[in-house]
Structures are given as C-alpha cells and as structure tokens.
Amino acid sequence: MGKIQKLETLTALQIAAGEVIDRPAAVVREILENSIDAGASQIKIELFNGGVQKIILTDNGCGIAKEDLELSVERHATSKIQKITDLNDLTTLGFRGEALASIAAVARLCITSKPIEQEVAWQIKTDGLNRHQSSPSSGLEGTRIEVEDLFYLTPARRKFLKKANTEYTKVDAIIKKISLANLSFNLVFSNDNKIVRKIPLATSLKDAKDRIAAILGHDFSDQLYFGESELPEIRKIQAWIAHPKFSRARSDLQFIVLNNRVIKDPAISNAIKRAFEDVMMIGRYPALVLYLTIDPSIIDFNVHPTKEQVKFQDPQLITRAIVKFLKQHIQEILSIKSSIHESLMQETPSMDFQNIQSMSPTKVSRPQENISYNQLSPKPEESTHDMLGNTYQATSYKSPFVELSSPKPPLPQVSNNHHQKTQAVSLAILQNWLLHFLSVAAPKWNVDNVLQRKVVFDFLFSFLDQ
Ligand SMILES: Nc1ncnc2c1ncn2[C@@H]1O[C@H](COP(=O)(O)OP(=O)(O)OP(=O)(O)O)[C@@H](O)[C@H]1O
Numbered sequence: 161m162g163k164i165q166k167l168e169t170l171t172a173l174q175i176a177a178g179e180v181i182d183r184p185a186a187v188v189r190e191i192l193e194n195s196i197d198a199g200a201s202q203i204k205i206e207l208f209n210g211g212v213q214k215i216i217l218t219d220n221g222c223g224i225a226k227e228d229l230e231l232s233v234e235r236h237a238t239s240k241i242q243k244i245t246d247l248n249d250l251t252t253l254g255f256r257g258e259a260l261a262s263i264a265a266v267a268r269l270c271i272t273s274k275p276i277e278q279e280v281a282w283q284i285k286t287d288g289l290n291r292h293q294s295s296p297s298s299g300l301e302g303t304r305i306e307v308e309d310l311f312y313l314t315p316a317r318r319k320f321l322k323k324a325n326t327e328y329t330k331v332d333a334i335i336k337k338i339s340l341a342n343l344s345f346n347l348v349f350s351n352d353n354k355i356v357r358k359i360p361l362a363t364s365l366k367d368a369k370d371r372i373a374a375i376l377g378h379d380f381s382d383q384l385y386f387g388e389s390e391l392p393e394i395r396k397i398q399a400w401i402a403h404p405k406f407s408r409a410r411s412d413l414q415f416i417v418l419n420n421r422v423i424k425d426p427a428i429s430n431a432i433k434r435a436f437e438d439v440m441m442i443g444r445y446p447a448l449v450l451y452l453t454i455d456p457s458i459i460d461f462n463v464h465p466t467k468e469q470v471k472f473q474d475p476q477l478i479t480r481a482i483v484k485f486l487k488q489h490i491q492e493i494l495s496i497k498s499s500i501h502e503s504l505m506q507e508t509p510s511m512d513f514q515n516i517q518s519m520s521p522t523k524v525s526r527p528q529e530n531i532s533y534n535q536l537s538p539k540p541e542e543s544t545h546d547m548l549g550n551t552y553q554a555t556s557y558k559s560p561f562v563e564l565s566s567p568k569p570p571l572p573q574v575s576n577n578h579h580q581k582t583q584a585v586s587l588a589i590l591q592n593w594l595l596h597f598l599s600v601a602a603p604k605w606n607v608d609n610v611l612q613r614k615v616v617f618d619f620l621f622s623f624l625d626q
C-alpha cells in the first residue's frame with residue numbers, strides 16, 4: 161500500500177512561501193523591490209504593530225494592468241524574465257514570480273493598481289486560495305499593496321515572530337539596506353502612524369551623501385570619501401569610505417552592494433579586511449558602502465531565496481580588484497593633509513568629499529558609458545568586453561551612481577613664491593613620513609596605547625603647523 165500522497169495546494173503553497181516570507185521584514189523587502197522594479201520615484205511604507213497586523217506600501221510606479229492582476233498573485237508568474245538565459249542580463253531585483261504568491265499564501269493581500277494608460281484603478285483581494293475577482297476601485301497612478309494578518313493561517317509560524325518593536329527594527333534595517341543600494345526614489349516610512357524615516361532621492365553625489373546621512377546617520381556620512389574606478393575585470397567599483405580612524409567594533413557599517421542588491425559575501429568581507437589591515441587595529445572594522453557593478457552574466461543570484469547571496473564565476477578576480485581599489489583609495493584618504501590633521505585632532509571631523517574626487521587618479525568620467533536604467537524607456541544597448549574576453553551587451557543595468565555627476569572641483573592653486581614652494585615640499589616630506597608612520601606603525605599599537613599615540617600625534621602636528 162503506497163504511503164505517498166500529494167500535498168493540498170494551500171499546504172504546498174504555504175511550505176514554499178516559508179522560504180521567502182518568514183517575517184514582516186521579508187514582506188517589506190519583496191514589495192519594496194517590486195516598486196523599485198516598477199520605476200517608482202515615490203514610495204510610502206506604513207507599518208502597524210510591527211507589520212504583523214498590517215503593512216501598506218504605496219508607489220507611483222508603472223502599475224499592474226487590470227488583466228494582469230490575478231496572474232500577479234500566482235506562483236511563477238512574472239513580467240521580468242521569460243526564460244532561464246534571461247538571468248544572464250538581469251536588470252531587475254525580482255525574477256522568480258514568487259513573492260506576491262508567497263505573501264498571498266500566508267497573509268490577506270489586497271492589490272490596487274492603476275497603470276498610466278488605464279482609466280481607473282482595479283483591485284484584487286486574496287484570502288487563502290480564494291481570489292476576490294478584480295474590480296474597479298479608486299486609486300491614483302501606481303500601486304498600493306496591503307498585507308494584513310501575517311501568518312493568520314499558520315498560527316505556529318506566527319509564534320516565531322518577536323515583539324512588535326523588534327519586528328519594526330528588522331523592517332527598518334531592510335528599508336535601510338534597499339535604500340542604500342537603490343538611490344532613485346523618495347521614501348517615507350511610518351510606524352503606527354508616526355513617520356520614522358524620510359529618505360530623499362539622490363541625483364547627484366551630494367544628494368547621495370545626504371541619502372546616506374538619512375539612512376546611516378550624520379556621524380557616519382560626515383566621515384565619508386567617495387572614490388570610483390572603472391575596471392575591465394569588474395566594470396565599476398564605487399565606494400563611500402570612512403576615514404580609517406572611524407572604525408567599528410563590529411562590521412555593522414560595512415555594506416556590499418552588488419548590482420543594486422546588498423549582499424553578504426564572506427570572500428568580499430575578507431577582501432575589505434585585507435585592504436584595511438595596514439591601517440586598522442586588530443579587532444576593529446572599517447565602515448564603508450561598496451558598490452560593485454558587475455556583468456550579470458558572470459554572477460548568479462539564483463542561489464538563495466532572499467537573493468542576498470551570490471555566486472561569482474571567478475571570485476578571486478573580484479576580490480583582487482576590490483583589494484587593489486580599496487588600498488589605493490585608503491592611501492589617498494590618508495594622504496590628504498588636512499584630513500589627517502582634522503581626523504586625528506578632532507572628535508568629529510568633517511571632510512569635504514570633493515577632495516577625494518580631485519585626488520582620485522582612477523576616477524574616469526566616461527559619459528558615453530553611463531547607462532541609465534529606466535524600465536519604461538530603456539536606452540539602446542551597447543556591446544562591450546570584459547577581462548575574460550567575453551563580449552556582452554551592456555544591458556540597461558543601472559549602476560547606483562551612473563547618473564550622478566558633479567562639477568569638476570577646481571584644481572589646487574599653485575603658488576609662485578619660492579619660499580612657499582620650499583615650505584610645501586618640506587611639509588609634503590613630513591606628511592609622507594607621517595603617513596608611513598600612520599599606516600605602518602600606529603595600527604600595530606594596541607588599544608592601551610591610545611593615549612600614548614595621541615601625545616605623539618599632538619606633538620607631530622603642532623610641529624607641522626609651525
Ligand atoms: N509595485 C508594483 N508595481 C508594478 N508591478 C508590480 C508591482 N508589484 C508586483 N508587480 C508585478 O507583479 C509581478 C509579480 O510580482 P512578484 O514579486 O510576485 O514576482 P517578481 O517580482 O517578478 O519576482 P520575485 O518573486 O523574484 O520577486 C511582477 O513581475 C510585476 O509584473
């Protein structure tokens with residue numbers, strides 16, 4: 161007598177949904193990524209009781225057509241890919257066609273949407289396997305997603321949830337990560353009817369810094385330098401790097417963004433550690449946001465339901481490029497005389513990020529390669545080559561800073577005065593010596609010697625200032 165039986169549809173759906181949706185933060189991740197894929201520039205997220213009671217997202221993206229509404233909540237239904245090879249030039253955050261179906265399997269879902277070309281908004285509601293037929297509804301252009309009573313059909317799962325405040329914190333962390341990785345929308349986030357975060361859209365480097373401040377705080381953003389390189393082996397690396405003096409006891413201010421996703425990758429984290437080892441005390445972690453733009457055909461995001469992990473065709477190629485890039489920029493940061501002085505002498509120094517731009521020999525501005533992604537109006541495709549000899553179509557993939565441009569900073573004024581020149585050279589020599597001292601000797605000192613270090617620096621800088 162056979163023992164195998166097919167699971168009921170809802171049970172199978174709920175098991176599959178468990179991989180994608182485990183808590184309110186996962187719901188927010190999925191619906192926020194959908195809004196970004198839809199090209200939204202205005203997004204509002206409202207959370208009630210940590211998201212367990214209700215989550216509402218409103219966007220002004222491209223919307224879902226009336227005839228697609230029912231399909232949008234079916235498993236394996238997506239507008240983003242058609243065949244497996246489409247993953248090779250993936251330009252969107254979603255691709256599985258699973259998120260809305262998973263949410264529908266574990267919560268009550270209501271979608272109201274109005275694409276620009278549709279006269280009125282239409283709405284669909286789900287309750288378990290039931291679909292309340294789509295019907296005309298009032299609504300502005302864009303999409304409104306309401307997710308209510310998370311895990312109401314699976315009380316056992318609901319018990320795993322933490323207190324509302326803990327769930328809220330996890331939602332906030334996801335919003336922060338996604339907003340760091342994608343800069344093209346304004347976001348307002350409220351918790352129990354109170355606005356807790358406003359994140360401004362970024363269209364310039366200065367805006368990007370303001371956005372980072374809104375996400376990670378001014379303490380962090382005030383320490384940041386921007387650097388970028390276009391490298392054949394990796395397409396593009398950009399980073400906001402905090403002065404090595406601004407180190408952390410944990411790696412909580414280290415973000416790795418790959419093609420608009422914040423990822424976790426031990427090999428890249430290790431590369432960051434190696435790059436900073438000469439300037440960071442043991443047990444301390446640098447703070448930075450690293451943006452990698454890599455040809456999608458040499459990476460695979462389809463390895464984990466949260467898409468936070470990635471497989472690289474040649475991981476060493478990537479990590480070597482990162483170490484080289486970071487080491488070079490760390491040297492530049494340390495070689496800015498005023499920054500050394502300010503950062504070591506002041507508690508909360510403020511750096512002019514344009515300094516790092518003017519000093520960055522690797523910063524290449526090639527406007528013709530600035531491929532901007534806009535789902536509604538993709539730019540014509542271009543073809544290019546990578547270091548592996550692969551030819552690939554430059555997809556409409558968007559680098560986070562690709563559209564950001566800032567006026568070239570003025571070149572430093574060179575003095576004609578002979579005395580001033582000699583002084584500048586002497587200062588430069590002293591500075592180099594200090595730099596060497598800073599990068600080689602000082603980091604080896606342990607924490608107990610901080611006072612001793614301060615005394616020596618105080619002396620050296622007072623000498624330099626004379
Ligand atoms: N806010 C939105 N605006 C416009 N279209 C949307 C929105 N949310 C979802 N959609 C549409 O519904 C479809 C299904 O969304 P769903 O999140 O389930 O799948 P996906 O994004 O394609 O893939 P993944 O499961 O990897 O997220 C999407 O492909 C998209 O066409």
Ligand SMILES: [Mg+2]
Nearest residue numbers: 190194254259
């Ligand atoms: Mg999705």
